[in-house]
Amino acid sequence: xxxxxxxxxxxxxxxxxxxxxxxxxxxxxxxxxxxxxxxxxxxxxxxxxxxxxxxxxxxxxxxxxxxxxxxxxxxxxxxxxxxxxxxxxxxxxxxxxxxxxxxxxxxxxxxxxxxxxxxxxxxxxxxxxxxxxxxxxxxxxxxxxxxxxxxxxxxxxxxxxxxxxxxxxxxxxxxxxxxxxxxxxxxxxxxxxxxxxxxxxxxxxxxxxxxxxxxxxxxxxxxxxxxxxxxxxxxxxxxxxxxxxxxxxxxxxxxxxxxxxxxxxxxxxxxxxxxxxxxxxxxxxxxxxxxxxxxxxxxxxxxxxxxxxxxxxxxxxxxxxxxxxxxxxxxxxxxxxxxxxxxxxxxxxxxxxxxxxxxxxxxxxxxxxxxxxxxxxxxxxxxxxxxxxxxxxxxxxxxxxxxxxxxxxxxxxxxxxxxxxxxxxxxxxxxxxxxxxxxxxxxxxxxxxxxxxxxxxxxxxxxxxxxxxxxxxxxxxxxxxxxxxxxxxxxxxxxxxxxxxxxxxxxxxxxxxxxxxxxxxxxxxxxxxxxxxxxxxxxxxxxxxxxxxxxxxxxxxxxxxxxxxxxxxxxxxxxxxxxxxxxxxxxxxxxxxxxxxxxxxxxxxxxxxxxxxxxxxxxxxxxxxxxxxxxxxxxxxxxxxxxxxxxxxxxxxxxxxxxxxxxxxxxxxxxxxxxxxxxxxxxxxxxxxxxxxxxxxxxxxxxxxxxxxxxxxxxxxxxxxxxxxxxxxxxxxxxxxxxxxxxxxxxxxxxxxxxxxxxxxxxxxxxxxxxxxxxxxxxxxxxxxxxxxxxxxxxxxxxxxxxxxxxxxxxxxxxxxxxxxxxxxxxxxxxxxxxxxxxxxxxxxxxxxxxxxxxxxxxxxxxxxxxxxxxxxxxxxxxxxxxxxxxxxxxxxxxxxxxxxxxxxxxxxxxxxxxxxxxxxxxxxxxxxxx
Numbered sequence: 023x024x025x026x027x028x029x030x031x032x033x034x035x036x037x038x039x040x041x042x043x044x045x046x047x048x049x050x051x052x053x054x055x056x057x058x059x060x061x062x063x064x065x066x067x068x069x070x071x072x073x074x075x076x077x078x079x080x081x082x083x084x085x086x087x088x089x090x091x092x093x094x095x096x097x098x099x100x101x102x103x104x105x106x107x108x109x110x111x112x113x114x115x116x117x118x119x120x121x122x123x124x125x126x127x128x129x130x131x132x133x134x135x136x137x138x139x140x141x142x143x144x145x146x147x148x149x150x151x152x153x154x155x156x157x158x159x160x161x162x163x164x165x166x167x168x169x170x171x172x173x174x175x176x177x178x179x180x181x182x183x184x185x186x187x188x189x190x191x192x193x194x195x196x197x198x199x200x201x202x203x204x205x206x207x208x209x210x211x212x213x214x215x216x217x218x219x220x221x222x223x224x225x226x227x228x229x230x231x232x233x234x235x236x237x238x239x240x241x242x243x244x245x246x247x248x249x250x251x252x253x254x255x256x257x258x259x260x261x262x263x264x265x266x267x268x269x270x271x272x273x274x275x276x277x278x279x280x281x282x283x284x285x286x287x288x289x290x291x292x293x294x295x296x297x298x299x300x301x302x303x304x305x306x307x308x309x310x311x312x313x314x315x316x317x318x319x320x321x322x323x324x325x326x327x328x329x330x331x332x333x334x335x336x337x338x339x340x341x342x343x344x345x346x347x348x349x350x351x352x353x354x355x356x357x358x359x360x361x362x363x364x365x366x367x368x369x370x371x372x373x374x375x376x377x378x379x380x381x382x383x384x385x386x387x388x389x390x391x392x393x394x395x396x397x398x399x400x401x402x403x404x405x406x407x408x409x410x411x412x413x414x415x416x417x418x419x420x421x422x423x424x425x426x427x428x429x430x431x432x433x434x435x436x437x438x439x440x441x442x443x444x445x446x447x448x449x450x451x452x453x454x455x456x457x458x459x460x461x462x463x464x465x466x467x468x469x470x471x472x473x474x475x476x477x478x479x480x481x482x483x484x485x486x487x488x489x490x491x492x493x494x495x496x497x498x499x500x501x502x503x504x505x506x507x508x509x510x511x512x513x514x515x516x517x518x519x520x521x522x523x524x525x526x527x528x529x530x531x532x533x534x535x536x537x538x539x540x541x542x543x544x545x546x547x548x549x550x551x552x553x554x555x556x557x558x559x560x561x562x563x564x565x566x567x568x569x570x571x572x573x574x575x576x577x578x579x580x581x582x583x584x585x586x587x588x589x590x591x592x593x594x595x596x597x598x599x600x601x602x603x604x605x606x607x608x609x610x611x612x613x614x615x616x617x618x619x620x621x622x623x624x625x626x627x628x629x630x631x632x633x634x635x636x637x638x639x640x641x642x643x644x645x646x647x648x649x650x651x652x653x654x655x656x657x658x659x660x661x662x663x664x665x666x667x668x669x670x671x672x673x674x675x676x677x678x679x680x681x682x683x684x685x686x687x688x689x690x691x692x693x694x695x696x697x698x699x700x701x702x703x704x705x706x707x708x709x710x711x712x713x714x715x716x717x718x719x720x721x722x723x724x725x726x727x728x729x730x731x732x733x734x735x736x737x738x739x740x741x742x743x744x745x746x747x748x749x750x751x752x753x754x755x756x757x758x759x760x761x762x763x764x765x766x767x768x769x770x771x772x773x774x775x776x777x778x779x780x781x782x783x784x785x786x787x788x789x790x791x792x793x794x795x796x797x798x799x800x801x802x803x804x805x806x807x808x809x810x811x812x813x814x815x816x817x818x819x820x821x822x823x824x825x826x827x828x829x830x831x832x833x834x835x836x837x838x839x840x841x842x843x844x845x846x847x848x849x850x851x852x853x854x855x856x857x858x859x860x861x862x863x864x865x866x867x868x869x870x871x872x873x874x875x876x877x878x879x880x881x882x883x884x885x886x887x888x889x890x891x892x893x894x895x896x897x898x899x900x901x902x903x904x905x906x907x908x909x910x911x912x913x914x915x916x917x918x919x920x921x922x923x924x925x926x927x928x929x930x931x932x933x934x935x936x937x938x939x940x941x942x943x944x945x946x947x948x949x950x951x952x953x
Contacts (some may be wrong), residue, residue: 057340060320061111061118062328066346067354069118070330071109078106080118080464081390082142083342083356090359091142095148102126102133103577105501112173113271113322115142117169119178122151124475125577132157137180137195146365153195153207166191169224172269173197178206179226187512189213213243218463222514225269232275232290236514238263238459240275242290252293256679261458263517263715266319268927276321280521305331305343306350313529401688410601413593422583422588429579430553434542437493437555440477441540441572444495447473450561453568454724456499456508462515470497470509474722477572497559498531498569507939523948531569544576551576572606581740615643619650632658681905682758682803684746693812696804702757702844703818704733704743704764704770705828709791709835711751733774746816756816759846761798765854765876768794768838772879793831793838797824798847823871826862830873830950834859835925838876845874854878855885857895859926860902863949873950875926887921895927903948 026493039743061069068083082091097104107121109285118140124133136154141147156163166182169190173179178195180420193207211231215221219235226232230244232252240253252275254262264277264286274296275288285302288294301314311331317340318330325347330340343352358366434699452466461467474495498519499508505528513522515643520528526545534541534556554573561567622635632655635648669755683695708730715723727750735745736756741763746754757764775792799818818824831839834858856876863870877888898913914931 032588049304057330057342058106059108059120060318060328060330060342061109062320062322062326062344062406063111063116064113064322064326066326066344066351068342068344069109069111070342071120071775078104080106080109080120080140082118083353085351087351087353087356088359089356089362091140091145092358092362093140093147093289094366096308107168108170110171110173111322116141117173117275118142119152119173120149121171122149123167131159131162132165132167134183135166135182137171137178137816138166145361152197155182169361170226172226172228174228179210179228181224181226181231183221183224187222187236188215190215190224190231190233191394192226196229210245211243211247213241213249216241218468220512223267225267225275227269229272230290232267232269234264234267236459237462238514240264240267240721242293245386250293252290253288255288255293255295258297261516263459263514265521265727268319268321271323271328272320272322276319276327278313278316278319280517283312283316285313285316285319305329306345311343320341352429360512410598411595414598414725418587418590418594422587425586426579426583427617429582430544430576433553433574433576434555437553437572437574438540438542440493441495441555443568443573444477445557445559445570447476448497448559448568448570449473450559450567452560453497453499453508453559456506456516459515459517462509467509467515471511474509474570475511493572493574496571498571500566500568503535505535505569527554530554531571534558534569535566551580612643615639615641615647619643619647620649621771622647622654626654631661682756683805691805691812693805693807693809696802698802699758700798701803701816702736702761702764702798702847703766703799703801703816703824704755704757705795705824705831706753706755706768707793707828707831708751709793709832730775734771737767737770737774741770743767746814754816756803760849761796761844762849764796764844765838765840765848768796769854769876769879772837776879776881783897791835793835793839794837795827795841796844797827797841798843799823820864821940824860832861834929834950836875836877837880838878840874840876842872842874845872855889857888857892859930860899860948860950870949881923884921884923891917891920891924891927898927898930902934905948907937910934911938 057070057072059071063069064316066085069081069822070083071078071080077094077096079115080091080093081089084090095104103125105123106127107123110119112119120138120140122136122138124136125131126133134154134156137152138149139152140149148588155166155168162185165185166189167185168180169183170181171178176196176198176289180193180198181194182191182193183189190213191540192210192212194205194210213231213233215233219237222234222236224231224233228241229290233243235241238254239251241249242252243249259413261281261486263280265280267275267277269275269290273290275290276285277288279301285299285301287296287298289296299313301312303313305311305313305315315331316329317332319327320329321327329343329345331343331352332340341352341354342356343350383400389497443731449470452470455461455464455466455471474497477493477495495510496507497509499506499516504517507513507514507519507522519531523531524545524547527547528547530541530543534559538558540555540557545552545554552573553576554571556857557570557572558566559568559570613946615635618635618637622633625633634651634654635647637644637651645655682699683691683697685691685695708727715726718726731748731753734753734755741757742759743755743757743763746756755764755767757767772792772794797818799820802817804815805812806818807813827839827841839859840848840856842861848854851874854876855878859873859875861870861872877885879885880888896916898910898917901913911931914927914934917927918931921927
């Protein structure tokens with residue numbers, strides 16, 4: 023019970039810890055993570071897709087500031103990684119669409135691009151795939167990534183962008199019934215980026231597409247194929263770059279301008295500016311947040327829009343907010359709904375508890391195996407194999423950790439070396455000419471791009487030998503202690519660094535800029551883990567004019583670590599089993615003598631003392647075997663001696679003594695041990711013993727006694743009795759079952775004694791006989807004596823009655839005297855020859871105890887005479903009890919004429935004669951004896 027209680031307490035503690043861990047893991051800040059994309063629906067509910075280091079989270083916050091929908095998925099899937107793009111709301115139906123890309127961690131290349139949707143009105147629903155595009159690894163430029171989604175009734179419109187960022191495709195997909203891959207998408211039109219420009223982002227409706235290029239231009243193309251430049255419009259010169267583009271339900275284009283931080287609304291049909299909210303204006307009337315604090319924007323219509331506020335530059339979290347028809351809601355501290363919190367908490371708690379339960383189950387299994395007396399092999403597997411596996415696991419983790427650090431250090435040296443190599447070829451004069459995004463179409467930009475692309479030559483060399491991922495270089499321009507992208511193969515030109523890079527990257531840049539020296543580190547974003555070096559670029563006057571970022575994707579290290587750890591673990595398991603197998607085979611060979619020794623031990627255990635093991639080897643086990651053989655032979659000798667000793671001992675102390683005291687052996691018996699029990703006592707007295715043996719030698723006397731004792735003992739044992747004590751002329755036996763056993767025993771003893779008496783005393787002229795009495799009483803059977811000698815003893819309820827019976831049996835010279843208590847225990851007295859012979863009186867209570875004489879077993883002539891006079895004896899006893907002593911005397915005398923050896927009748931005749939002479943009849947005593 024104590025173990026069960028401890029197990030219950032431990033289980034409750036584990037569940038409590040699991041619930042606590044799950045509750046803390048699913049607090050609202052952990053769920054929000056770092057936002058990547060936002061959306062809003064017609065009910066003013068805010069949607070957000072964000073990620074932490076290991077998971078992507080999709081949430082919905084209602085007007086009550088409660089997160090009422092949450093979906094989470096791990097981004098790392100062994101050799102692959104999930105990457106979610108923007109989210110798109112259908113505005114009304116509670117459906118949310120997103121783009122999921124799968125990347126190969128080893129090669130850092132895309133595997134597929136998919137359109138998925140969430141039914142956010144169903145709690146805990148998982149996303150469904152509507153369309154999946156598998157990439158062609160043999161022809162990467164032809165791979166198109168899904169970029170933008172526009173849901174509309176039964177159709178879904180989406181755009182794709184080629185991997186080289188040069189072309190855009192516009193598709194329509196029939197989503198009736200939302201059946202995954204029910205129809206193939208229909209290509210509506212294509213767009214190629216003009217000149218040297220590349221595509222940055224796209225938008226679409228059911229009628230047109232918008233394409234923003236890296237040089238900050240926005241192009242409009244309708245289904246007829248007509249194309250026009252939508253932005254920049256009149257009034258925008260110098261530096262400008264649209265960011266966070268979104269289309270509302272009326273067809274207006276909304277975006278933030280990255281330099282001025284203005285929020286602009288544009289008519290996509292005419293290209294006219296509908297509204298401009300300056301960056302220094304408040305987010306809403308009375309707000310302390312400005313338009314310049316907006317980091318992301320999603321507009322449903324003129325009344326409802328959602329924003330992310332970059333409230334704290336040092337924080338990793340942004341504040342979501344909804345502006346709904348003049349109502350402003352900032353979700354500063356949203357809380358999870360109780361249903362989601364309980365669901366996620368219990369799911370995590372169960373996973374937390376599962377590990378201890380598994381460990382506990384393994385321990386129980388080990389305990390079960392060990393309780394079954396396992397072989398050496400099972401013990402070896404039970405104890406050694408888990409230790410080996412744990413050691414191999416720890417070794418694999420340590421080895422992979424060392425490998426990872428070694429590879430990381432090697433890659434850090436690589437990017438530092440390549441960065442220094444590339445920096446020698448940078449023309450700082452050309453770098454100073456990079457001032458606007460449009461400069462990426464100039465010859466100066468192309469020359470700088472070519473100079474930093476020399477890293478490709480070096481990259482091809484190291485890729486072929488060591489690395490699967492190519493190195494890259496990005497050149498930044500420093501202007502007024504601010505960083506702008508200057509030259510990059512796939513990033514907009516001259517865009518503020520804090521608009522594109524994570525805070526982790528900006529921190530590394532700031533460190534290199536402030537220290538004026540190279541900085542290295544590892545950064546992580548949704549595309550993976552990057553090992554980078556930031557190298558300041560100086561002009562001729564020693565002024566920092568730019569920063570050169572050189573890096574390589576190190577996401578493949580995680581896959582390499584996983585593969586290495588798995589390989590080492592599997593190898594360790596294989597080696598462990600091979601070692602165990604070899605050890606088992608050698609163990610069987612080396613311990614063959616031990617098996618023989620085991621068989622000999624089992625044989626000895628089963629009672630075959632003296633069994634030996636046939637061992638012929640000459641090692642430690644053989645030495646043990648030879649010692650055991652010697653011990654077994656000696657044990658056999660000792661056992662035989664002990665058996666003989668016990669046999670002799672049981673002749674002095676019968677085993678029934680232990681049974682009566684409820685003991686297993688004499689070793690358990692102590693002085694004073696006793697038990698209360700109802701038993702029948704049988705007493706045998708040898709009459710005329712002194713006269714019969716007076717002229718005999720001691721040898722003949724003991725022979726005579728032992729002959730009688732043998733007859734008594736054999737008949738007593740055959741009737742479930744126990745000899746309690748032997749005296750020279752008296753034997754006492756005990757019967758536990760019923761008095762009839764004692765009666766049967768006595769009848770047999772008398773018959774056998776009569777038959778063998780002449781053999782016992784063939785030289786003796788004096789005739790001897792044996793008298794018996796049987797009495798049933800409550801007794802105390804126990805051990806008496808002192809500490810040096812014990813002896814069994816029986817104490818009856820009235821010992822003086824026993825003495826009176828012994829004396830009376832001698833006086834009457836009757837055959838078998840049976841008291842009333844013993845007579846009551848005989849099942850059918852009528853089948854035995856017996857007669858009532860009166861009673862004795864208890865002087866203390868005046869109680870009368872009837873006595874009976876059983877005479878089966880008498881000599882034939884005596885037995886015949888007693889049977890012949892049985893009716894006369896009954897009449898004589900009736901006359902005696904009626905105080906007609908004269909009549910009784912005559913009847914007893916008549917019996918003696920027929921059977922002169924009827925000693926009981928002779929005694930009663932003399933007793934009646936004596937009573938006839940009594941003067942006062944009131945003093946007459948009819949009792950045979952008193953006690």
